[in-house]
Amino acid sequence: MSPTLSALVAVLLVSALSLVGVVTLSRDPEALHRRLPLLVSLAAGFLVGGAMLHLLPEAMEALGTGLDVPLLFLAGFLGFFLLERYLWFHHHGGQAPRGNPDADPHRPGHGLDEDCAEPHPVVVMNLVGDGVHNLIDGMAIGAAFMIDPAAGVATTIAIALHEIPQEIGDFAILVHGGLSVRRALIFNLLSALVAFVGVGIALAVGQQVDGFSAALLPVTAGSFMYIAAADLIPEIHRHRDRSRAAAQALFLFGGVGLMLLLRLNLH
Numbered sequence: 001m002s003p004t005l006s007a008l009v010a011v012l013l014v015s016a017l018s019l020v021g022v023v024t025l026s027r028d029p030e031a032l033h034r035r036l037p038l039l040v041s042l043a044a045g046f047l048v049g050g051a052m053l054h055l056l057p058e059a060m061e062a063l064g065t066g067l068d069v070p071l072l073f074l075a076g077f078l079g080f081f082l083l084e085r086y087l088w089f090h091h092h093g094g095q096a097p098r099g100n101p102d103a104d105p106h107r108p109g110h111g112l113d114e115d116c117a118e119p120h121p122v123v124v125m126n127l128v129g130d131g132v133h134n135l136i137d138g139m140a141i142g143a144a145f146m147i148d149p150a151a152g153v154a155t156t157i158a159i160a161l162h163e164i165p166q167e168i169g170d171f172a173i174l175v176h177g178g179l180s181v182r183r184a185l186i187f188n189l190l191s192a193l194v195a196f197v198g199v200g201i202a203l204a205v206g207q208q209v210d211g212f213s214a215a216l217l218p219v220t221a222g223s224f225m226y227i228a229a230a231d232l233i234p235e236i237h238r239h240r241d242r243s244r245a246a247a248q249a250l251f252l253f254g255g256v257g258l259m260l261l262l263r264l265n266l267h
Contacts, residue, residue, distance in 0.1 A: 003152070007145040007199050010156040011138055015192040017160045019167070023185070036165055037239055041248040043161035044232035045255020050158035051221035051228075053256075053263045055144070058151045059221065062214035069218045076222025083132070084230070123174055130170050130191045136223070137163070138198020143216035146206045154262055155220065161255070162227060167192070 001009075059069045137159050145152030167188060174184035206213035236248050 003145040003149075004203055006149065006152055007142045007203065008196070010141050010145065010152060011195045011199050014137070014141070014156060014160045014163055015189075015195060017164060019185075019189060019192065020164075036168070037236070037244065037248055038251050039161070040165050040232050040235050041251035042255045043158075043165065044228045044236065045252040045257075046158040046161045046259060047224040047228040047232070047255075049256040049259025050154045051224040053259050054151050054154035055217045055221035055224070057263075058144075058148050059214060059217040062147060062217070063211070068215075072215055072218035073222040073225075076219035076224075077226045078222075079219070080223045080226040081230070084226075123179060127174075127187060127191055130166075130188075131194045133166070134191055134193075134195040135198040135201075138195030138200075139202040139216060140198075140220040140223070141195070142199040142202030143206060143213040144220070146203065146213040147217060150262065151217065154259060157259075157262075158224060162232070 056069065056073070059072070063069050063072075141152065141155055141159065144155040170191075171184055171188055174187060175181060179187065202213065202216065206216075233252075236245075236252065239245055239248065
């Protein structure tokens with residue numbers, strides 16, 4: 001399968017998987033909410049393992065062992081810090097949607113039964129932030145497949161696992177912000193499809209600009225590490241129950257272990 005077709009199929013699968021969680025949430029939010037901690041732990045493991053065992057080694061092989069790879073890694077890490085601080089912050093943490101001033105937009109399922117007369121501004125901010133995120137994800141998948149199929153597979157798995165809880169949270173924000181469940185599903189789908197634009201950019205530019213795809217690998221690795229360290233792992237530490245904490249640690253290490261097996265088997 002060509003890198004172009006592989007990347008397109010991968011983005012299609014990621015978009016479909018993220019919507020599966022959203023549809024499930026609309027039917028049984030409480031059941032899905034109970035399973036989210038383990039899913040978050042597994043996603044963190046995949047992100048860390050994908051960055052350290054797949055993307056960075058491929059980047060060093062393509063770009064050498066000089067300062068290029070560390071600097072690009074830092075650009076991805078710090079770039080995502082700025083995006084979250086000045087873009088996603090405004091719709092994830094800037095203000096709660098109307099209805100309950102103490103609402104927690106991070107909690108999946110929150111506000112699903114509430115109705116608003118008109119959409120809250122948080123809806124627009126959420127859609128903009130999610131669209132940018134999906135654009136970057138699409139570019140990462142496209143660039144990874146252009147460098148190496150194994151890196152493409154690893155990147156796809158890591159993105160898919162962290163997209164599911166993210167899309168669930170975004171869906172909850174859209175509904176709580178005033179959209180009906182049906183409209184929230186449609187807008188979530190449209191936002192997910194922006195990833196195809198990202199793939200197109202990565203493939204088009206990567207074929208014209210020498211080294212572009214290789215340069216995106218450490219940037220993606222930096223973004224993966226930021227998401228895991230700043231967003232997912234702190235969420236894991238919130239749970240104090242020992243049995244749940246042990247299960248979450250097992251899933252996190254399991255995610256890293258699966259990425260290691262993938263690395264050993266595909267190279």
